[in-house]
Amino acid sequence: MSPLIAILALPVLIHLAPLSGVLGAARLEKLYGAKIKDPNVLLAMRHRAVIFGILGLGLIAAMIWPSVAVPVIVGTILSDLAFLVLALMTRERSPEMNKVLAADVFSLICLGPALVIAL
Numbered sequence: 001m002s003p004l005i006a007i008l009a010l011p012v013l014i015h016l017a018p019l020s021g022v023l024g025a026a027r028l029e030k031l032y033g034a035k036i037k038d039p040n041v042l043l044a045m046r047h048r049a050v051i052f053g054i055l056g057l058g059l060i061a062a063m064i065w066p067s068v069a070v071p072v073i074v075g076t077i078l079s080d081l082a083f084l085v086l087a088l089m090t091r092e093r094s095p096e097m098n099k100v101l102a103a104d105v106f107s108l109i110c111l112g113p114a115l116v117i118a119l
Helices: 003-023 025-032 039-064 066-088 095-118
Strands: none
Touching (some): 003 039, 003 066, 025 095, 039 066, 066 095
């Protein structure tokens, strides 16, 4: 197994997990610990689930085709960093959201070395 495949395994799982949110409000509420009553918020959150699925699939592609690894890893790092900054600017977070934050930190811990390997 190549080092890139090994190091990207955890970020793949982290980014594919929210894809289940596309199934609807009940799943999203369980993932994030927030009630979703507004249909527009539900739409945005389901779209977020799809985007995370795309990131996860991109990371899988990076594991198979190293030539796409750098842009996929950079995009995923930027996504994780954006969430990290926004989450740290938010004073009140649910315990579930804190778990999401921790998962993104673990993802970043893996993605930094993965980027170095891919370069």
